[in-house]
Amino acid sequence: MGSSPLDGKVALAAGATRGAGRAIAVELGRAGATVYVTGRTTRDRRSEVNRPETIEETAELVTAAGGTGIAVPTDHLEPDQVRALVERVDRAHGRLDVLVNGVWGGDHLLEFGRKVWELKLADGLRMLRLGVDAHLITSHYALPMLIRRPGGLVVEVTDGTADFNRTYRENLFFDLAKNAPHRMAFGLAEELAEYGGTAVSLSPGFLRSEEMLEHFGVTEENWRDGIGKDRHFAIAESPAYIGRAVAALAADADVARWNGRSLSSGELAESYGFTDTDGSRPDCFGYFRDVVFGTKTATAADYR
Structure with missing residues (x-):
């Protein structure tokens, strides 16, 4: 026994x-998993996102962190590349227990506050x-291996x-792209249930990603200095928070109780008892619901 x-x-x-996506991979590794890490940016080539982080x-x-990380350059819009990736996993291990669908890379295309006919x-x-x-391409190729054993987990990150x-996300294409994973998880929950599988959609709160930290001119060590630029940044959470959420789901023998649900890192922290890196449990969506969009008088500290 491990x-x-x-x-x-x-x-x-x-x-x-x-x-x-990176934090989820790391926390799955910290829990002992072998994690295949995919993406388009490698040490030899950058994707259209044009950031320095690599797979x-x-x-x-x-x-x-204690797991086994295996980097495989993959464009998940290319079916042949995804099929080759899954075949590689199958040859090496013959199993897949957790699929995290976290592909995005569209932030650089975003324009807010414009009508659909005004957008590019x-x-x-x-x-x-x-x-x-x-x-969808990734699920098509990966799920036949995941359903070989009961207990498989699919996490649609959004x-x-x-x-x-x-609440409308102020860009119709973005709104559609970020709502689709909820329906994917709902549909996959139906399709996986007979195989003992579970599918959920999962969202971080106000995420302190590498790009977000740069936007605020801070680092993870002094991130609170960014509150002066936007007071709501006080509810921000580290990427490790959602990573710990996925690791908790993957280790839960009763994970099927969440099947088809739309979840947040804060909700799962409350349920499983983990915290963010600073020991707090930020509830971003509760804060936005009650304080930002609601009428409650409170501070972000009341939701950490």
Whole structure:
């Protein structure tokens, strides 16, 4: 018997170059899993996002955390590449226990506050390809291996819970791309149930990603200095928070109780008892519901 909850388990973290995807991969590794880390940016080539983080770095962080990280350059919009990735996992391990559909990379295409007819059509359609097609292609090829054993878990990573996304996201293409994973999880929950599998959608709160930290001119060490620029940044959470959420789901023998649900890192922290890196439990969506969009008088500190 292994000493870590995910010893012997194999995970595929699709879209784990940076941000939430990277943290999820690392926390799955910390729990003992072998984690295949995919994305388009490597030490030899950058994707259209044009950021420096690489899948090799993520895989090394997974291994350093106690798991086994394996970097496989993959464009999840290319079916042949995804099929080859899954075949590689099958040859090496013959199993897949956790699929994290976290592919995105569309933030650089975003324009807010404009009507659909005023937006660049090519940019909008590209967002849909990244946020919808890439997830479907990955599920198509990976799920036949995941259903070989009961207990398989699919996590559709998105931005905003189903409840939060009832508020329009101010860009129609973005709104569609970030709501689609909720329906994917709902549909996959139906399709996986007879095989003992579970599918959920999962959102971080106000995520302190590498790009967000740069936007605020801070680092993870002094992130609170960014509150002067935006007071709501006080509710921000580290990427490790959603990583711990996925690790908790993957280690839960009763994970099927969440099947088909739209979840947040804060909700799962409350349920499983884990905290963010500073020891707090930020409830971003509760804060936005009650304080930002509601009438409650409170501070972010009341929701940490």
